[in-house]
Amino acid sequence: MNATGLVVEYNPFHNGHAYHAQQAKEQIGNDCTIAVMSGNFLQRGEPSIIDKWHRAEAALREGVDLVVELPYVFAVQNSDLFAKGALLTLDALGTDAVCFGSEQGSIAPFLEGYDAMEQYKDLYEETVRNQLDKGLSFPEASRYGYEQIGLTSDEFDLRKPNNILGFGYVKAIKDLHLSIKPTTVQRIHNDYHDEEIRHTIASATSIRKELLQAGTMTQRAKSALPESSVHALQSYRERTSCWHSWEHYFPFLQYRILTMSVDELSEIAGVEEGLQHRIYETIRIADSFEEWMTAMKTKRYTRTRLQRMATHVLTHTKKEDLLSLQQLNEVPYVRILGMNALGKSYMRQVKKEASVPLLTQPQQFEHSYLTIEERAMDAYLSSLPPSLRKERRKREFQPPILPKKM
Structure with a gap:
């Protein structure tokens, strides 16, 4: 049984994510789809609108077979470390391919871009240093660096957010010498930063804005969400009276x-x-x-x-907590959040050969990253009333989700 990996946040799971998962299955043809998903805090430094369990369940109901957690130490990081953690997690699960959404829509420019980066690495790094010295942010300085080596053209534009993340995945695969084949699906009908819902495939940013401003599920938001995600969002709000911001x-x-x-x-x-x-x-x-x-x-x-x-x-989270990330060439464990019957079958296959522990509950293993994960969970739940905190905290130590029909 072969598997395709998806690197995701599902904040919340929307029609574009369903399209991505479907295209990954159709284009690559592997049996199992694995989503490595950020937990309760996300790459751009935000709390997820609903917790990881509700987001994972929505994904499983919409065709993803296995959902595993990207540890906090990787999830709340720059694109390179985020990508490194995600790809090492997929590698630990024996994943054959990774499929990411991009503005580009073709994998060849990413591979050619990596070769250009390797060839002109000194020029790129010198340009970035010079721009940082002028007071620019790292993303802005990087754009100047990409421009210097020809990676901001119409053919391949590393000013686009999903292209940047996708390039990070390709770099991680190449730099870590992973046997994972990178592929991409073109992002359609919306831009990553769109703040208005204009189509049934809309950005997560626009959907969150709609929900948080209205304080309730609107018809416009529903139009951009599959039924399982509508149910997850409404169920979480009914239970907690909250969508997190x-x-x-x-x-x-x-x-x-x-x-x-x-x-x-x-x-x-x-x-x-x-x-x-x-x-x-x-x-x-x-x-x-x-x-x-x-x-x-x-x-x-x-x-x-x-x-x-x-x-x-x-x-x-202290600087010393993250010191090991740069040198790491294998994740210390993989935490399973949920799986359907196919995902469960794939896990049985992988478990025989896995080089790291595959955790169905965090108490099965001791590691500093899990200690940080527990702190992150408590921080996320801190805005809820005490009785609800206790209830949601208990969920963290229970087995993975095995979705049933709604």
Whole structure:
């Protein structure tokens, strides 16, 4: 039995994700589809709108066969480390191919782009350093670097967000010498950053904006979501009276920062270059997370970078917790969130040859990454009432989801 990997966040699972999963099966023809999915905090430094369990169940009901968790230490990271964690996880599961969505829609330019990056690596890195010295953010400096080596043309544009992530997957496969075949599906009908729902295939950004502003499930949101995702979103809100956003966590974040010393704050992952002083100056006067981000954002510090830093503050993730990531060439474990009958059959096959523990419950294994995962879970649940926190926390230590008919 062969498997195709999908690197996902499903925040929430929408019609575009269903299209991606379907195209991956049709184009590659492998038996099993594995989604490696971020947990409760995401790559751009945001809490997921509903928890990982509801998102995983929606995916399983829409044709994904197996959902595993991308550990927090990789999930809330720049695109290169995010990609590294995802591809190493898929490799540990014996995945044959990975299929990602992109604006490009063809895999050849990604492979040619990698060769160009290798050939002109010194020029790229020198350009990036020069632009950083001028005060630009790393993403902006990288764009100048890509431009210098010809990777921002109409034929292949690394200014596009999904192309950037896809390029990260190809780089991870090549740099880590993984035997995973990269493939891509073209993103259709919407742009990654679209903030309005204009089609039945819409961006996750536009769907979240619609839901959070309305505070209820709207017809416009329903049009962009499969039934299973509508059910997951409504079920979670009925149970918790909440769809998560950063504003729910701002009082906790403000309290946490104001009760830390400058030295303690400087130890937190993402707090670099004296940023702790700017954090203190702005957090005292801000009345909301949005106001704080506006005060914090500069040409040097992008909102995404600041949100990741804020997530690490909230979860008390220190720089020392992440030191091992660069040298890692194998994930220490794989956490299974859910599977259907086909996924279960694939797991039986993989379990015989897996070189790392395949966990159905976190208490089966001890590792520092799982300790961080537990902190992240408690941080995510902190905005819920105590009785609900207890109920949702209990779910973390139970077996994977085996979906039944709705």
